[in-house]
Amino acid sequence: MKTSHHAFLMAVLISCAAQAAPSDIIGHIQNIQGTATIERGNTTLPGIKGTALYRGDRIRTGKPGAVGIVLTDDTSVSLGASSILTLNDYDFDPKEGKFSLVMRMLKGTFSYISGQIVKLSPDAVQLQTPDATIAVRGTKLLINVEE
């Protein structure tokens, strides 16, 4: 049992190491109204037009607040007031054939417009709400997560 745990841990560590460096910019805030913050590790930053986004970021809008973000593969996500989105995983590396996009919509209203990752690797994209997972084939979705 212990050995298999170790093997599992090693596999997790290796797969983490194989991902793009966490320092890579994965997108930007393109539009903003009212207030929005970015939670990154233990720090909270004010969101402004042009703020760079990284894997693991949590974006939270105020009330009033609305924000539009664009990821480097052209995926576009907009958040209405009092909304929370986390960018759990992201990889856009056509040269190596590595693609991943996992986002979690925790509460609020969202518009999602698919980008190049869905075209190149449809199974790589997963949107999550508290109780559901959504697989996407190249399109736009509106998602409402009530509190």
Next chain:
Amino acid sequence: MNRFISTPPSRLSGATVLGLALLWLFLMMLSGCAKQAVILMPDRDGHVGKAEVSTTKGKQTLDKEGDTTSVISKNFSPSSVTTAKPADIQKTFGEVLAIEPPPAETFTLFFETGTTDLTAESSEKIAAIIQSCQQRGAISVSVSGHTDATGSDQLNDQLARDRAEQVKKLLVEQGLNPDLITVSSHGKGNPAYPTPEGVAEPRNRRVVVIIH
């Protein structure tokens, strides 16, 4: 929960079943049953794709404009698919739709064979790219080099990257802020015209500039 359901009902007394049902209801109330709705819409080109909404208990497929389903718990299937009313969409999502980023502007540049020299026609696009960046107040400019599926990967990727770097140099010379620009090679992994391995396709040997 699954463990309870998989126990043969004949072994449970009526009181136990009632107790479990009450416990389940109580847990549902605790979890809040926040409703989560998903609506399928056409993208910017008018193309309607597909989405599959899943919980641990089932799945619904949305494949027509306005198709919608909702989920109240991971322990229930998503609701049957219905059609969302435009007025309801506007009421709930008006704010979100208004903040959607404008579509990217994309330029494709071609080169003289085997070199980092832009064709005459593509050279003229550099000024148009600069103009677009100024008009939009661009926040990011992605410059990616692409190859076709012939020749050595290593040589191809190097040439694709060199071409993308050359485009960056030209844009910076024309006054674009280098901090906005990211350069990458997509190699043969993101073709404009997909081909089998080994097929020459000049239209895939290109640099794509995407302005947001």
